[in-house]
Amino acid sequence: MISFEIKKQVVLIYLWLWWITSTNICVNATNDSLKPGDTLNSKSKLCSKQGKFCLQFSNNSIGSDFPCLFISVNVDYGTVVWMYDINHSIDFNTSVLLLDYSGVLKIESQNRKLPIIIYSSPQPTNNTMATILDTGNFVLQQLHPNGTKSILWQSFDYPTDVLIPMMKLGVNRKTGHKWSLVSDKFNLEWGPKEGELNIKKSGKVYWKSGKLKSNGLFENIPANVQNRYQYIIVSNKDEDSFTFEVKDGKFAQWELISKGRLVGDDGYIANADMCYGYSDGGCQKWEDIPTCREPGEVFQKKAGTPNVDNATTFEQDVTYSYSDCKIRCWRNCNCSAFQEYYDNGTGCVFHSWNSTQYVQVVADTFYNLVKPTKSAPNSHGT
Incomplete structure (x- = not known):
């Protein structure tokens, strides 16, 4: 399974390409809201009144499409600050964000029989509006006859x-x-x-x-x-x-x-x-702290691969991540270094050696446990 961070990096790359090729510049946009019956598709976007934040779909796929309704800082930065639930599968070309006349905010696309419901009002109402604010918050509000508003749903909650x-x-x-x-x-x-x-x-x-x-x-x-x-x-x-x-x-x-x-x-x-x-x-x-470790020892990232002649063990469980590998190496007195097993950063490879190691300079990285040069009882982890 592809990590959220990898997906997010792809979103950032796409976002940059989108802005340098798009003629619809976010800062100049005046439409910041969806009213009942309005839609947002892959060729449009909502931007806050001062152009500080924009809401839009992104066409990104790593093997398969994943949901990419996101909020980003304006074109001068392009930083993604919020993404809608990425566990739903949608199609970029046919996906539409819709606020219907019953107060339901949802995403519809051709590859889904049922829409993705972002918010459904307990009592059907058409006096609603979905707005991207200059704080970066995307809010669905109910408009009352006396001119006041109440928030039904907001991206800041998620x-x-x-x-x-x-x-x-x-x-x-x-x-x-x-x-x-x-x-x-x-x-x-x-x-x-x-x-x-x-x-x-x-x-x-x-x-x-x-x-x-x-x-x-x-x-x-x-x-x-x-x-x-x-x-x-x-x-x-x-x-x-x-x-x-x-x-x-x-x-x-x-x-x-x-x-x-x-x-x-x-x-x-x-x-x-x-x-x-x-x-x-x-x-x-x-x-x-394990008896074989001492305060001040840290794992340092190294370029290359430890000599294959050193004792090496593998943990191919895809639920193991970087931190899992690090803790297991730290607890194991025979472990001198570790690296991720799979390209997506899961699984572990553990290396052991007695006093010396040889690093082959290749396009790879590993994490070597390095002892302090002098006593540092309170410096571990800094």
Whole structure:
């Protein structure tokens, strides 16, 4: 199965090609909404009033088509910040986003007998409108006779792997709905009881941000990558949530990549892939350090392939990812290095040697366990 991150990279490539060949430039678009009966197809797009964000379909396939209704930052950046559920199969050429006269927001395409329902109103109504806002939020609203509006559905409630200003992490206490980032096996969540950001894998906490200090910075996040943010934390009967604003008003994003790293515009916010199960620098403890390992040892990415004469074992299970391979190598005192078995980053190859290794310079990479040059009791994982 192709990972979400690989699919997303293909979306970015296509998006760049789309913009340099399209005569319909997002910034100049004036249509930001779908009214009942309106449709959005592969040759059109919705853009927010100030042209900051656009909603459109993307024609991308890796072996087969996958759903690519996405929101991106304007043409100057082209960053994808949201994608609709990629587990549904649609056809690019015939796919249509439709808001019908009963208040149903859905995707229809020729290769599907039944439409993909994004939202269906409990009570049929035609006084609805779907709008892409300058915050990057795509909202379906009900318009009331007194001029007020209520939100029926919004893309901000269903983040993918990117957090942008005013998009929330946490829980809606009215509905029980949870907001979190998801990237393959890793999740970024807000822990309201502790007041900390958590990166989890399969329900196990790998990394925590630490408490928010009096200077407005989290303990376990480098100061240089968070000085530009203003954090907003809400805790009341309606919600427990975390979000951020950018002090200079410019666009910024946090992205949770598949290996468990949280990346901001100014660098790494968290390296959960450096956590092997002990407490240090935000990493959470769930087991003792193996007796054969020492604080300060890290896995370093190397170009090439270890000598085939070294002892090598294989794990061909496609459910194993980079972090699974790393933890298994760390726990195994005979393991000196590892690499992914399959091209899509799954499965493991484990290498062992006694004191020396020979690397063949080829178009390949592996991760070598390197001992510290001097005692570093508190530096592991930094």
